[in-house]
Amino acid sequence: MGLNVLLLGSGGREHAMAWSMAKSDRLDDLYIAPGNPGTAQLGENVDLALADFDAILAFVENNNIDLTVVGPEQPLVEGITDFLEAEGHKVFGPSRIAAQLEGSKKFANEFMKKNHIPTADFETYSQDEFDQALSVIKKKDNYPVVLKADGLAGGKGVFICETEEEVEKRLDELKENTRFGDAAETLVVEEFMKGEEASVFVISDGKTAKIIHYAQDHKRIGEGDTGLNTGGMGAYAPTPVLGKRMLQRIEKEVILPTVSAMLLDGNPYKGILYCGLMITEEGPKVVEYNCRFGDPECQAILPSLESDLLELMEAAADQRLDQKEVRIDDKYRCCVVLASKGYPLDYEKGKEITGIEDVSDDALVFHAGTKAEGGKIFTDGGRVMNVVGAGKTLPEAIKNTYSEVKKINFENKYYRSDIGAKGLAHLDE
Template sequence: MNVLLLGSGGREHAMAWSIAESSKLNNLYIAPGNPGTGEVGTNVDLSFSDFQQIRDFIQEKSVDLTVVGPEKPLVNGIVDFLEENGHPVFGPSKYAAQLEGSKKFANEFMKQNRIPTAEFETYTRSQFDQALQVIKAKDEYPVVLKADGLAGGKGVFICETEEEVVKRLDELKENEKFEDAAQTLVVEEFMEGQEASVFVISDGQTAKILHYAQDHKRIGDGDTGLNTGGMGAYCPTPVIGNKMLQRVEKEIILPTISAMLLDDNPYKGILYCGLMITDDGPKVVEFNCRLGDPECQAILPSLESDFLELIYAAATESLDQKEVRIDDLYRCCVVLASDGYPVEYEKGKEITGIDDVSDALVFHAGTKSQNDKIYTDGGRVLSVVGQGESLKQAINNTYEEVEKISFENKYFRSDIGAKGLVYFDH
């Protein structure tokens, strides 16, 4: 099977690595890829936004399956375009991808289908002052502000005070990076509990749980500082036991997949359920229409099933014939970032020590190759994934390997997975 994978981050390196393990694979192309994906397949210079160029490449190389890693081309309708041209593709349609592409759409969808989530209100850009007045009148903090559209994981703010609400509303209104995403504002109640992520693979009719993990979004130890795309993750998370997983499936996953099917918009691909495990049960914080980054880097090495077989079955509506099997190990993923991320940071710092890592996987994200050397080229640079028979062992093994990698302005959280350890301290 010839496969084209779209993307260039740590998630896509993990996906490429997992696809390359399949005995069913003939050629793997990654567009545009990164230095890491180039070690398991062939990087090709294609643009996400040029659907015609991608279609021409698929026809030229006789690609049997296109796999879409990041959210933007999904929200922009690449699946619809390729399927209309007769090419199997793994990912949700433009309509279904609105579950991630529009917070307003997702919240209204959940409300209509009685899927548990936070109470919310929406405001247009011209109504931001009205939103502020409503928040001030309620005087209930924390309160959550969300840019409606895609903002690279940086359009969500948890505000503890009125002053912070004012600051974040001004930022959403005036910062040009939010110009498209913040045309609509979603204001949500703050949900108390533990966050966790459940990943589902679906062919539109059959949905199966891949795995579940816990992400660490804040930049600083102890979940402090700004939200990021994710600074690390571990799996499985004890926040979700078997009974809770059954509730998630019954109250969230099946109603979502069923509602899409009944609406003649079957959901095919990965459904990422970002959850808050509250005293009242699981509630949806957000849906994503693709694998999470960095959770993907932790969960795919846990998969004993053939990942390529699973995603091809989902794309061709035959997932009911496949079984999802995961091993019984714990995994911890620590993101190495450029100091200053997620705001301003320097690029072009030489990275050393990757080849010294012996007991963990290293997935590239913001890197570039030049003269046989690897340099930093983004905010999140590398993901280091270690494993163990216990969560503590997985964490310790990962951080031992993290120390082997060096670059100027290297930054990472030192507490990835620590919040899971409390479940084992008796």
């Protein structure tokens, strides 16, 4: 008997998840709330607000949903898993407390310190202690320094400051800018870690944890990793930054201690654990945890998954992940984000998108910030679409992706042309 599945979310990540789950023999009916024009081709989009837990519960009960899969972090941090499980419904995604690994930088840093998981040195300050934070930073005079809003800020609450002036500017921004909301009520100040960033994605049922895949994200808006932080401008997988031996170290020093400590603390971690890492001279160190798939890394890694994603999620929810195998193909994949000019700040919406149908069958297009009207597709967000190409080598995957990127057009289309370049540099070493 098949599963009726409700997938929560509306971005490129959720389109990729829907695409992957739609291939499963275990799937009966797939609903996506609220979804986007891409997910509408794979299941039924449902007009539900992610903050309206009661409406989600009513839908789950009225439509005999067997498994609710939570895509974005906000409902997880707000406790959607606990809420639905308390009513007897199965959910793929961590509990509210487990999701604090992403929901609170302070919680995550203190958790890592207590459990000897390698990360940066840090200090935390409440908003009325920002002046104290500034004087401590001035006294240390050790730049660059990293400032992080404690709570969720859509990937835009982290600042790497090179000078005292920049620290002052960013502290004022965190204190006064309404776009951070409650996220900046607590400040985390971290030492800057030198090295190469990489992301490892793990599926866990609370007791067993298995690596799905690993990738490298590109957070900054500008070429060569310049400009403001974004939700992510592109990713590729696998990354040569992580060799077999380094992956073994990450499993031993980061993943297993994290999952074990959460279990011992009485907060078993069930769902996707994203380990954002810095590979330093001393070894792997955690930059951040996320309690869900990364976006756009998800779009680059799920097409590589040969195992049945829905079966893995169901096994994790049922605490029988030890019976499942994670299999990945041997191809490289590159994902390039097409954004609206002005993102991550002000940008225009409502621009018609053309050329989607011209993209090769060998590539994938995932919708993110789009809307459908009158048989046409229009821009409706900062990050608009994701184009994913594949290849036997990384250079081939990058080349194939960018040849497809050129086919999709909308007014003021912006994308980075250097996604994967850091990986190529490693191949040349």
